[in-house]
Amino acid sequence: MTEGIDWIARSGARAKGRRPAFFDEPALDRLYSLTLALASELSATRERLDTVERLLETGGTLRREDIEAYAPDRAAGEERGESTRAYIARIMRGFQQEVEAMENPDPPIMDWVEKLSTP
Amino acid sequence: MKKDLPPPYTALTRHPMMPRTKHDESARFNFLTHFNRYLSGTLGAGNKLAYETRVLPAFRAEHGRDPEHRYEIRDAMNRDPFHRMWSALKRNSMEMRQMNGRQAVLRQLDELDAQARQFNEHSGLLELDASIEQPLYQTCVDIHCQPGGYHSEERPGDVTVGANYDVGLFATVGGALGALNDGGGQALVAWAKANKPDWKPKRILDIGCTVGHNAVPLAQGFPDAEVIAIDTAGATLRYAAARAAGLGVKNIKFVQANGEDLSRFPDNHFDWVQTTMFLHELSASSMPRILREAHRVLKPGGLILHVEQPQYGPDMPLFEQFMRDWDAFNNNEPFWSAMHGVELEDVMADAGFTHAEQFVVGVRAVVDPTIFPPSPEGEAEDFGRAAVWNAYGAWKVAPAKEIAA
Ligand SMILES: C[S@@+](CC[C@H](N)C(=O)[O-])C[C@H]1O[C@@H](n2cnc3c(N)ncnc32)[C@H](O)[C@@H]1O
Numbered sequence: 001m002t003e004g005i006d007w008i009a010r011s012g013a014r015a016k017g018r019r020p021a022f023f024d025e026p027a028l029d030r031l032y033s034l035t036l037a038l039a040s041e042l043s044a045t046r047e048r049l050d051t052v053e054r055l056l057e058t059g060g061t062l063r064r065e066d067i068e069a070y071a072p073d074r075a076a077g078e079e080r081g082e083s084t085r086a087y088i089a090r091i092m093r094g095f096q097q098e099v100e101a102m103e104n105p106d107p108p109i110m111d112w113v114e115k116l117s118t119p
Numbered sequence: 120m121k122k123d124l125p126p127p128y129t130a131l132t133r134h135p136m137m138p139r140t141k142h143d144e145s146a147r148f149n150f151l152t153h154f155n156r157y158l159s160g161t162l163g164a165g166n167k168l169a170y171e172t173r174v175l176p177a178f179r180a181e182h183g184r185d186p187e188h189r190y191e192i193r194d195a196m197n198r199d200p201f202h203r204m205w206s207a208l209k210r211n212s213m214e215m216r217q218m219n220g221r222q223a224v225l226r227q228l229d230e231l232d233a234q235a236r237q238f239n240e241h242s243g244l245l246e247l248d249a250s251i252e253q254p255l256y257q258t259c260v261d262i263h264c265q266p267g268g269y270h271s272e273e274r275p276g277d278v279t280v281g282a283n284y285d286v287g288l289f290a291t292v293g294g295a296l297g298a299l300n301d302g303g304g305q306a307l308v309a310w311a312k313a314n315k316p317d318w319k320p321k322r323i324l325d326i327g328c329t330v331g332h333n334a335v336p337l338a339q340g341f342p343d344a345e346v347i348a349i350d351t352a353g354a355t356l357r358y359a360a361a362r363a364a365g366l367g368v369k370n371i372k373f374v375q376a377n378g379e380d381l382s383r384f385p386d387n388h389f390d391w392v393q394t395t396m397f398l399h400e401l402s403a404s405s406m407p408r409i410l411r412e413a414h415r416v417l418k419p420g421g422l423i424l425h426v427e428q429p430q431y432g433p434d435m436p437l438f439e440q441f442m443r444d445w446d447a448f449n450n451n452e453p454f455w456s457a458m459h460g461v462e463l464e465d466v467m468a469d470a471g472f473t474h475a476e477q478f479v480v481g482v483r484a485v486v487d488p489t490i491f492p493p494s495p496e497g498e499a500e501d502f503g504r505a506a507v508w509n510a511y512g513a514w515k516v517a518p519a520k521e522i523a524a
Binding site for chain 1: 123130264266448449
């Protein structure tokens with residue numbers, strides 16, 4: 001590890017320049033940062049698990065340096081890519097469905113309730 | 120890779136200077152590559168929908184007219200809940216790319232610095248000049264949220280900023296620039312060779328070379344030429360020179376210099392002056408100065424080429440201008456908006472290139488077959504995957520009286 005520098009602290013250095021506030025409530029900006037970072041960590045963990053499975057399947061044993069050095073071949077790369085895509089589709093469902101709703105908007109449900117309740 | 124899937128981060132070429140990534144560092148880049156695609160594709164469509172279904176109607180109701188400038192659209196969209204969420208996600212993804220790159224680089228900085236020192240002491244490719252001042256437009260904010268910009272150091276003589284730039288680009292562009300991130304430079308070489316097959320440039324200047332992604336291919340493509348790649352940022356050049364040495368390139372020199380003052384070079388010195396994705400990171404006062412200097416050092420008969428995103432122009436819909444402007448206000452690119460708003464042809468004309476000498480061309484990226492295997496359907500589909508860059512250029516003609524003489 002690097003001498004004389006706290007590499008972990010320095011890796012989080014902020015970029016100079018005032019950060020835009022995207023929401024009226026600052027806590028929401030912080031929550032977005034936190035949630036997206038967690039989503040990325042879970043994605044990395046899932047990918048690591050996939051690596052472990054593949055190594056065990058072919059070799060029967062596991063060495064940590066093999067995990068660090070693992071590079072998928074084309075077929076494995078595509079399988080993993082597809083599973084990352086599917087993972088993102090799952091966690092982003094709410095946003096994606098909001099886009100869908102803008103594309104094909106519906107009236108408030110009360111409109112239908114009233115309509116269907118009147119003989 | 121299948122058309123709808125970006126390559127895994129591990130498809131990157133590990134040249135000798137490239138920081139090594141651990142399994143999870145690569146995996147985080149993989150997440151970001153996929154996430155960015157999702158943001159610009161599936162969710163990106165939501166911006167236009169929000170604009171058309173509610174932001175524009177509300178604007179018309181309030182003002183009794185359509186927006187007349189991209190800034191009016193921005194003000195209105197910045198109040199829209201969907202655009203706010205989308206922007207928050209995008210900004211965070213940029214920040215996470217930086218942090219992941221910096222973790223990888225900083226934990227192995229001792230090795231990277233030692234490696235760079237070794238290359239730079241022996242290669243003769245690096246010429247630093249501590250008297251070069253960093254321009255205000257490089258220090259007022261860290262451009263595209265890159266902590267430390269291009270010029271800062273974590274400790275004297277380190278390569279952090281250059282290494283971080285290099286380690287993350289493949290993830291940011293989803294591999295579209297090839298395994299060495301040099302598809303832009305390769306495209307320039309292919310374009311020049313296709314358009315002027317007998318042209319043999321001897322001296323090439325690349326202004327604002329950063330880590331040399333697109334300057335090195337010029338040296339490789341024209342092995343008899345001498346390439347001078349300049350940048351104001353010494354910290355980045357240390358990495359650039361070591362990277363080039365690691366790739367075995369000899370006919371290039373990385374020189375710390377400011378494009379606004381090329382007085383170290385005589386008039387009519389270079390056959391080719393190149394800038395790539397450079398002009399938008401300057402300022403309204405420096406850009407014309409640099410273009411004038413570029414004109415001065417370019418030989419009659421020589422080529423000047425600026426690769427950039429397309430200028431806005433009156434034909435580009437205001438909504439598209441607004442979307443292209445996002446980085447200016449949300450990703451620390453303060454000159455982006457103004458630069459893309461000017462008539463670049465007029466700025467080049469003021470710098471000495473008549474409109475008759477100028478041309479605009481789309482330079483097609485060379486698709487890297489190691490990452491995107493040639494498709495069985497042949498060229499047509501590969502063209503679909505290749506990025507096209509806009510290049511604003513000119514072949515300099517000799518002044519009339521010299522021709523007469
Ligand atoms: C976006 S980067 C260019 C990318 C690079 N040309 C490539 O193709 O990879 C802009 C670079 O220009 C440098 N720069 C900014 N102002 C400059 C100036 N006046 N003279 C020389 N370099 C400058 C910055 O330090 C930075 O490295």
